Structures are given as structure tokens and as C-alpha cells.
Amino acid sequence: MxxxxxxxxxxxxxxxxxxxxxxxxxxxxxxxxxxxxxxxxxxxxxxxxxxxxxxxxxxxxxxxxxxxxxxxxxxxxxxxxxxxxxxxxxxxxxxxxxxxxxxxxxxxxxxxxxxxxxxxxxxxxxxxxxxxxxxxxxxxxxxxxxCTGHHTNAHLPLESFPGIEKFKGQYFHSREMPPGQLLASHCPEIYFYFSFQRINPLFSFPYNEIPAFHSKWIKDESKT
CATH class of the missing domain: 3.50.50.60 (FAD/NAD(P)-binding domain)
Structure with a gap:
């Protein structure tokens, strides 16, 4: 057969x-x-x-x-x-x-x-x-x-942020985050999803500027 x-x-x-x-x-x-x-x-x-x-x-x-x-x-x-x-x-x-x-x-x-x-x-x-x-x-x-998965297209809901077209800084999805240490010491904090918790320390290291109410539960994995 x-x-x-x-x-x-x-x-x-x-x-x-x-x-x-x-x-x-x-x-x-x-x-x-x-x-x-x-x-x-x-x-x-x-x-x-x-x-x-x-x-x-x-x-x-x-x-x-x-x-x-x-x-x-x-x-x-x-x-x-x-x-x-x-x-x-x-x-x-x-x-x-x-x-x-x-x-x-x-x-x-x-x-x-x-x-x-x-x-x-x-x-x-x-x-x-x-x-x-x-x-x-x-x-x-x-x-x-x-078996193509469902993460191909990044979800970047810019329409949820009125005035984003006037923002002069850089914004991007986590998948586009540049490798290595990020040079910016100030970063607007948007959403508390898991990937944000992972990425936040990479923005603030070594400046230690994570807000106090985050610092106890966001692990700094910038050296991993």
C-alpha cells in the first residue's frame, strides 16, 4: 500500500x-x-x-x-x-x-x-x-x-498612542531591538508585558534608572 x-x-x-x-x-x-x-x-x-x-x-x-x-x-x-x-x-x-x-x-x-x-x-x-x-x-x-506559527507580523498598535506622529525619538517593536547595550538612559515605559519586563533593564543598565516600583520584580538580565 x-x-x-x-x-x-x-x-x-x-x-x-x-x-x-x-x-x-x-x-x-x-x-x-x-x-x-x-x-x-x-x-x-x-x-x-x-x-x-x-x-x-x-x-x-x-x-x-x-x-x-x-x-x-x-x-x-x-x-x-x-x-x-x-x-x-x-x-x-x-x-x-x-x-x-x-x-x-x-x-x-x-x-x-x-x-x-x-x-x-x-x-x-x-x-x-x-x-x-x-x-x-x-x-x-x-x-x-x-506550521508557520503566528508571530510573523509584529503587533505595533501606533493608533493607540495619540500624538505619536509628533514624537521625535525612536520607537520600535521588541523584535527590532538593536543588539548589545542600548545607549539611551531615558525610555518611556509602555506596557508591562513579559517582553517589556525583559527589555527594560537593557535600556537602563548601567544607569539604574528603573522606577522604584519596578526594581523589585524586574530582573536585570543585561549580562546574559
Whole structure:
């Protein structure tokens, strides 16, 4: 009996897990990753390409390694409980190597479109158009798993800040934060979400100008 072929779109964490699950169910996965490496969101780049999810250099996970690890592949004991993003990526590489997943991934391949076959009601098949090195290819799959994540587009609600067009300073999303120590010693504080708590000390170090009501619960991770 011919194995059913499954298209997996994206080589990040969900894509890797999807490949493994397909193999366990006797399916034939083909993963398409438009970049040249695995990791997705967790692969930090100084200048990420347009349309690619990104993180800032000092990101540390906000869940413990016990909570975020794969059930069939524990995170090494010597890794810290709350890992730096580089260690998260290292763990995903170890996972991919352990289960031999990379060979199912077609790198530098963009998925252009996905649509149902004309006989979809009876076949359940999908037409997937991909492009690699300027050449397009049409392939029919028995199923499609979309593993592109939901952090591609930065949420920057400028309309929520009346008068922002008159602001003469610099404003940006956390994903665009420049690496290394920031030179500004004064920074308007907007929102108290987790990434803001992580970034705030990077703005104020070494000036120690975090407001007193923050200083007891915002950890300075500027040296990590």
C-alpha cells in the first residue's frame, strides 16, 4: 500500500514535531522551509528577512524547561531551568538529530499556494505549489500541515498612542531591538508585558534608572 504523502509547511518547532508524528503514523512527510535552517522563531538573526518571525537577542523563555520540553525527549539536565533562546534552538537541533528529521526538509523552498484538487470530495488531496531557486513545482499531497506559527507580523498598535506622529525619538517593536547595550538612559515605559519586563533593564543598565516600583520584580538580565 502506498504511503500517504503529507506536506508540512515550516521547519520550526511545530514543523519538526509534525514530521515526527507523520513518521510514527506511517505517513510520508515532506517539509518545506523557506530559509536555510530549522528553528523558525527561535533562530535569532541580526537582520531577519522580511516576513520571517524574529526574536530579540536576549530572549529567555518564560516557562520552565520541564513544562516546555517534548514528552519523548527531555531537555538535558545541565541546561538552565529558564533557557536563553540559543539554548532553546540547540535543544531543537538535538531533537531533530535524535529522530533524524532534517532529511525530510526541503530548505530554501517557499510554498506559493495550497488549494484543493478538483476531486477533493472523493480524494481529499491538495495541490501545493512551491518555488526554489526560481523554479516552481506543483505537487499533489494527501494532506497539509501548516506550521508557520503566528508571530510573523509584529503587533505595533501606533493608533493607540495619540500624538505619536509628533514624537521625535525612536520607537520600535521588541523584535527590532538593536543588539548589545542600548545607549539611551531615558525610555518611556509602555506596557508591562513579559517582553517589556525583559527589555527594560537593557535600556537602563548601567544607569539604574528603573522606577522604584519596578526594581523589585524586574530582573536585570543585561549580562546574559
Amino acid at each position: 502506498t504511503k500517504k504523502r503529507i506536506a508540512v509547511i515550516g521547519g520550526g518547532v511545530s514543523g519538526l514535531v509534525s514530521i515526527k508524528c507523520c513518521l510514527e503514523e506511517g505517513l510520508e512527510p515532506v517539509c518545506f522551509e523557506r530559509t536555510d535552517d530549522i528553528g523558525g522563531l527561535w533562530r535569532f538573526q541580526e537582520n531577519p528577512e522580511e516576513g520571517r518571525a524574529s526574536i530579540y537577542k536576549s530572549v529567555i523563555i518564560n516557562t520552565s524547561k520541564e513544562m516546555m520540553c517534548f514528552s519523548d525527549y527531555p531537555i538535558p539536565a545541565h541546561f538552565p531551568n529558564f533557557m536563553h533562546n540559543s539554548q532553546v534552538l540547540e535543544y531543537f537541533r538535538m531533537y531533530a538529530k535524535e529522530f533524524d528529521l532534517v532529511k525530510y526538509i526541503r530548505f530554501k523552498t517557499t510554498v506559493c499556494s495550497v488549494k484543493k484538487q478538483p476531486d477533493f470530495p472523493t480524494s481529499g488531496q491538495w495541490e501545493v505549489v512551491t518555488e526554489s531557486e526560481g523554479k516552481k513545482e506543483v505537487t499533489v499531497f494527501d494532506g497539509v500541515m501548516v
